[in-house]
Amino acid sequence: MLTDTTTRRVLIGLSVVFVLNSQLNTRHLKWVGTVPNAVVKTLANPPASLMRGAAAMVKGKPTLPTHIDPAKSDDQLRRELVQTRRENLRLWEENAELIRQLSAYQAAAAVRGSETIRLIEAHVADRNPSRSNPTLELDKGSRAGVQQGNPVIVAADLVGFVSSDVGTLRSSVQLVTVPKARYQVRLLAPESSIHPDDEPLYVYTDATGEYFYCDLPDGQHDVRVGDIASMADDLYHQAYGYILGEVTEVLDDHPDDPLALDRIIIRPSVPYGRLRDVMVQVQE
């Protein structure tokens, strides 16, 4: 079919390269795939992102399902209305407490930070939900000052770090839930203020990428459900003070064994799958 020998050789050569490339391990893939990925995505992501936004607007947001049974009597509905109002009030109060907490973190960050640090808004153009390498694609790149290692946040919650894949108008963010990751955190009770002298401890990402965990000696800790894990890792000093997640479980499988370890489960409070806008902390 292909008569020209040189052309045939080039084609066979390219095919061999692609076969070898398709079987490269992920570390080496980074070297090979970075440039073509960066070129194509830098050129194509901005218009695709605009189009996606317009398409989402045209389609409209899905209406939230209600759980009100039309068969319920007026009295029942009135009772439920009162209960819902009470719950709403409670949540507002809880929210106010969280806002105070957030202010404390921001104040701490301001003390620690310098004038060269600023936050820029970025839109999530794409996401890779892969467990082995969960990433987000942002519509801001080196032109906006984004650099490798910049922390990406939502409010005070840490989402991830900008990876080495930074284009002019786009960048890729590796989520904090990437498997085999380890972070140093301080566990803080929500009602307490920050105690910088508390000993930080290491937490590890679970293989599923859904939570972090650490094991502490039974009876020698006062970690409770609801405690907040605040970053305190010198390796990720730019993210110091941001929230990694919240303690959702303290598993004590052997309450009678004093040598047993309690497993602390920390879950991130950011819904990575539904993120649309984030902030990138850039340094000038």
Next chain:
Amino acid sequence: MNWLIFTLFAYGAYVLQAGLAPVWMLGTRTEPRLLLILLVYLAMQASPTTVAFAALALGALHDIQQTSVAGLIGPWALGYLAAGYVLLQLRNLLFRDSVFTIAIMSLVAGVFAYLVSTALYALRGVSFLLGQPVAEFSAANAMFQGFFDLLYTAVIAMPVGYLLIKSHKAWAFKGGDYHGTSRSR
């Protein structure tokens, strides 16, 4: 073939594929493959050498678009090359200017593209080779999902194929390009 036009069309297909996802995605994953439709059209018109290189380029774009393994460029490029080869073998039997041809051949060629790419993805998990399986990847699920993608692609191939056929002059197919069975334009 005019490679500048090819670049523009490939770019357009890539952007539309990514940009229109919220509108035309069925369920959470089923979506048409515009790059594949473009390959089918080219395979009906261009010379074998052109088809081969265009298939590799379009497949590489598909690889860049996939997000299951960051930076992995190869499985889809080879899948598209296989699809291009199949199309070159079959095109003598087909009416090249028919949207139905483009729709049906999108389905047929797509099967080969999916088979090759799925095999290469699955190979990554073989323990005595790389032994690095793609997370949450199952060959059976990939082919099952691929079947719906291809059905959807075949439907979308009709309007897209019509536009591509209408753009025939811009492509400047000539010289060694294909001159097979054709209806009068």
